[in-house]
Amino acid sequence: MKSNLKFFKKVRSLPVDQFFQNVLYDKKIGYYNSKQPLGLKGDFITSPKLSNLFSEMIAIWIISTWEIFGKPKKINLVELGPGDGSLTKTLLDVFKRFPIFNNSKKIYLFEISSFLKKIQKKNIKNNSVQWINDFKKIKNGPVIFFGNEFFDAIPIKQFKRDQGKLYEKYFFLGKNSQIVEKFKKASTEDVKILNSYRSLKDLKFIEFPKLGLNELKKIIKIINKLNGCLLIIDYGYLKPHNQSTLQSVIRHKRNILLNNLGKADVTSHVNFSILNEFFLKNKLKVKKVITQKKFLEKMGIMKRAEIIASKMKFNDQTNLYLRLKRLLNPNLMGELFKVILTYKFRRNKYFGFD
DSSP states (O other): OGGGHHHHTTOSEEEHHHHHHHHHHOTTTOGGGTSOOBSTTSSBOOHHHHOHHHHHHHHHHHHHHHHHTTOOSOEEEEEESOTTSHHHHHHHHHHTTOHHHHHHEEEEEEOOOHHHHHHHHHHOOOTTEEEESSSTTOOSSOEEEEEESOGGGSOOEEEEEETTEEEEEEEEEOGGGOEEEEEEEOOHHHHHHHHTOGGGTTOSEEEEOHHHHHHHHHHHHHHHHHOEEEEEEEEEESSOOSSOOOEEEETTEEEOTTSSTTTSEEEOOEEHHHHHHHHHHTTOEEOOOEEHHHHHHHTTHHHHHHHHHTTSOHHHHHHHHHHHHHHHOTTTTTTTEEEEEEEESSOOOOTTTO
16 A cells, blocks of 8 residues: 555665554654544543543552652652543542642653643643653652553564574565565674573564663663652563564454554553563662552552442442453453562562562
């Protein structure tokens, strides 16, 4: 299809991550800059849209972490990839019940999509919130970075190992503008990086989040400078399965990966073993990766649900627990979604992990 030409930007081939970077984030035709992806009328739904209880647990976790940091007079909160702003909107409501913390916090929303930024600004009307596309404005006080389904949306590289050599997957523009997959010999730089990760050592097919790790380096620089932490919640795995996890959805249904380019969401499963190694390589401490189910239950989500349900009519109670089931059920989001915490601070115990 001729429409495929625009994503190659006058070149004939691109590695997987750069190709999907164009598909998802191009300022004019990229998926995240051209349509509302979230909600029933969009293509997928995230935990904050599914239930306010999820966002309430994140709010309590943030406040408890502020307490662990010694209740500083200024605390920076940075949400990574805020979607439509649902999470921060609920956080603001919860924070009002904790005046000392509320007066200490400064909220930054890290968003590179101008389209989504407009949606967020419609949903969030609060003078304590600032939108940023880099981290230079964060200067004083410790910082808490957090992101839900942020990392899976950053395109990944794909490689195969054949007879001890590494080859990177590219997309080529073939005859009649059809997209063809081919492998090229991996760069010396990438070979060196991949060989430095123990969790990738014996794999024949490798997914590597080079663009994502570059973003994390910027975050780690701030954490190392100011002290603080990063909480990532996303769907993914600890043990790779030697196969591609790239997936596409449109209107809440699976989509063939290279169909509907720019109109469908494309993500990949997060390799939490790589994240764990990466944080340790960068001199941060890391908590053992746990499931979303375990994290939310430790945060007290069931008790909170009981309190809310006691004031509801039966139909509303049913709706509440159906949504809760989706968050916690091992066969739904409960086990697939994982939670990792990395930090630089003298205290090692954090609510939800210990």
